[in-house]
Amino acid sequence: MVGNIEPRKRGRQSRAKATEDAIVEAVARFLEEVGLEPLTTNKIAERAGVSIGSLYQYFPNKEAILVALIRRERSLLLADVAAIADSGASPQEKIERLVGAGIKHQFARPRLALALEYVERTVNLGEEAQDLERLLSEAVSGIVYLQFPGAGSHAPRDVVAMAQALINSSAMAGETDLQALRSRITKAVYGYLG
Amino acid sequence: MVGNIEPRKRGRQSRAKATEDAIVEAVARFLEEVGLEPLTTNKIAERAGVSIGSLYQYFPNKEAILVALIRRERSLLLADVAAIADSGASPQEKIERLVGAGIKHQFARPRLALALEYVERTVNLGEEAQDLERLLSEAVSGIVYLQFPGAGSHAPRDVVAMAQALINSSAMAGETDLQALRSRITKAVYGYLG
DNA sequence: CAAGAATGTGAACTATTGCTCAGTTTCTCA
């Protein structure tokens, strides 16, 4: 299952793009509803409403589809985080918004976010997905050090881990009061950093 | 009446117990060194130095071995946590020790702890493993509310999630200064609760 | 020791996996 993770063919027609998207989205839904272990290429194709042959026209193997999904999700989050970093808001405001972005992202598809958390550590992300991860990490670090210049070297990593854990825990418990969650996280983060 | 006056013939059980333990431990090592997805019953048997037939004499299927492993690990942690809860220490001291127990547990076998975190959410834990989980959760709740009687209803769950995330993050980054980690976690916990 | 119980063995079966490929359908555009 190790190998090239690039699409075999660059889709030129919109039909191709739609098929590719359908495949990635099918994996997302399967991870949400069933799980990682029973995920097979044939089931992916079936859910996507596509033949198994088509699937392998767009992805060289199963892992590549997971990586594409990770890339898709990470891009969404990165866009929000980058916008916050580049905004003219105060450092404190940026941190607040960062927490909000994390909540929004994970609450959008909680089970998917949880499943991908494991997949990300398991799968060999390609260069592109690793770049996203790096950009994301740098953006967060920048914001954290802006507000807490004296924070330790693992502060950004820890803050992300903490927030992620709190959000997950809350989402899986079915909470809906996101304002309350947001203030709990902010409290924990400032307690840790300040 | 089979009043369970078990003679417990020495040799009769020790060989069987050793085989069962070897199987469970083989899974633990495989999860640490390789991962969940490539885990197969034949590989488990091979690592345990046992035939595949023997494996199925002790466990009805692969999942059951994972559950047995989870039970083993949870029991270790529960023993420590219960001892802390039953000790005569002050509430604050109990919280300190609780954090210490979490660190000790996850740092003992970090990769295993991480892998099991995912498995626990995936696999259907039996009644016995669920009981352990419940007891653990109750013990932690008791300690948390002792020190923070006014804490919200999800405080114990959140504190555990936070601490777990910080420890994981630290362990996977290869940190060794456990005292520093402990104080960081305590800070985050008190920041969140206080 | 003898004999039954407990424990251990591994070839082999079935189902399923990831994946291929020879061929068909649909689209594009001169």
Added chain:
DNA sequence: TGAGAAACTGAGCAATAGTTCACATTCTTG
């Protein structure tokens, strides 16, 4: 319109999965 390009199809292949079972070995005990 028709012919080449793009997209799609699905039966089927080799590999591997989980699991079974008929049999061998080792232990316990009268």
